[in-house]
Amino acid sequence: MESAFLLSIATFVYGLAVVCYMAGFSFKFKPAEKAGTIVTAAAVMLNLAGIITRWIESHQMGIGHAPLSNLYESLVFFAFSIGAIYLFMEIKFKTRTFGAIAVLLAFIALAYASLSPDIDQQIKPLIPALQSNWLTAHVITCFLGYAAFAIAFGISLLYIGLKRGGDTEKNSLAATLLPPAEVLDDLIYQSVIFGFFFLSIGIITGAVWANTAWGRYWGWDPKETWSLVTWFIYAILLHARLVRGWQGKTIAWISIIGFAAVIFTYFGVNLLPGLHSYQ
């Protein structure tokens, strides 16, 4: 399949972008960092091309539907979202310091989708319950949210690493390479609010879809429940920050816990019985 080929190239290009960012970052070599941006943009375009090609392929098979219907397709879209949101943030906040870790996450998602033997890559027709436009809206918004949380998670790891190094010796490697902690802290917050906005829309479109398919907007199905738990964790993070003024390490840790909940909502729930499990 053409799309699978495009996506495996995209995986490789994401990997290359990580190398560029790492090189630029470790040797304080600006041109390598700039190359990182261009290579990432190329990978995101290839990733998008892969998604569109897969869509076209499904139409050629006579079972056309948006490629957002199973684990493989959702991982591919997840990688695309991480790449795209990362680029957006890079431009908006004018920093490339978290490029390596953010793009690494996109790389991992796409590599896992392409290489894991457990993941079925075939294009399959949609079962009746999935035949709804709400599905498309639901998956897109959820994964934009997840991607923003993934980026927040990456920055949180950097932040905690920085604090570890910074506390013991003032001029540790991390402290000299990374931007000031306040900048990272602000980036965590910015990506979390972005993620929170989209996760909220994701949960809501899911509820509206459930209401048209099964006549109930909420049924405490494990996936629904876990997405609500995730939403609560990030709501706690935002309140801690906005009302209590907490910053720094605590927020970074909550964001890591929140992302663990995201991952469980995404993969772990398949171990539990329910409507959502992607086979």
Next chain:
Amino acid sequence: MTESKSTSTPAGALWKKLTSIKLTVWILLTIAAAAVIGTLIPQNKPTVYYQNYFGDRLYAVLSRLDLLDMYHSLWFQALLLLLALNILACSLDRIKTVFKIVFEKTPSFSPNAFSKSGATEPVTIDKPVDQVLPLFRARIKRKFSRTAEQQADNDIFLFAEKGRFSRLGVYIVHSSILVLLAGALIGSLFGFEGYINLPEGETTDHVFLTNSDQPYNLGFSVRCDDFSVSFHDNGQPKEYRSSLSILDGNELVLKKDILVNKPLGFRGVRIFQSSYGTASAKNIDLTFTSRKTGMQYQKTVDIGQAVNLPEDLGKFTANRLLHEYLFQGKHNIGETLIGTLTRGDDREMVALPVKFRGFDKMRQGEVIITVNGLEPVFYTGLQMRNDPGVPLVYAGFLMIIAGIYITFFLSHQRYCVKLTGSGNKTTVTVYGKANKNQTAARNKARMLSHKLTELIINTDTV
């Protein structure tokens, strides 16, 4: 009022507790933990399931703690109520202050309200103040909803403000949660949810309630005219379709096909395609072989019909078609026709698996019966619901999205532009202030400073 409540009185102390964000965090954590437990212990299964799974002892404990139908338990609903009270109290506690800021007629601007932390580097322009001021004033009036001007000693202050209403975003989000909970409450009090398995050709005027299995009268009738299921080439189901007629008394009022994701609505009741199965069969093609003569006789029957057999072999009645059948209580022989063979006073039950043709030989009877084929009569599994809370819930959804957007992506920004004149020069400093994200406010102040000074440079070149 609320501010004056002292914590020394019990009511005041309670109010303080109710309005604390700490309580919010605890409630959210507790609900999250409970919800997680609810996904680990399967909910609302039959008693037997739990007894096998947990044993009688543990089952009794879990059942006592309401952990098996947790989301409907009293304690879980009490948690939700507490959450609602917390949000309500918190909003009431703050709303007065916020309203004061938002709906203030004549905002009082003061240079002292702006701190150094939001200030830009001063920029000096080669123009006297009286040339700079009108340009700045016009620009600021155009870009901001409220402006003011003040003069003190040698300085002129231009104040500008926008996004004041964004302060209400939080209250929209918080009240949306109250609206959602209210919608859910209305749904559970005044709505119903039921199911029915309706064979093709049959009509029902009731459903069975999901949580009690009691019949519930719909006030109209539903007939299933046809059910069909189609498959993709790889065997995956493609479409489930029920053709339904709605009857009021005996009068046909609506005919419609429903699919999964395409329900039908009638008088507030929505009808969903939820499952299907084989209800019975017609045109069952049977062969009867006489053991004595070896003669074979072909007969066709429907479920519920009987046929008389030749050679004094008796009478056969087709009773039921079962989706699966455990032969001798242990061997699953799949789809099976259950019939009765009557001969004089003898009545014998026979089980005829559709897939195993020679099966009936084992019975060692006078006649061997084989099922050659049959036409299934499907039933369609319909869910019916009426949820009068849905409009409120959807309103809550819209409020959440709008509220979160306003809260996080808009902010209440205030700026103060200080102009200090000295001879032919003017020094410009911009102070920024926002209700959140002070860093962003300073950046925006910088932008404003940049835009304003550009204004002067542009007029210079013209």
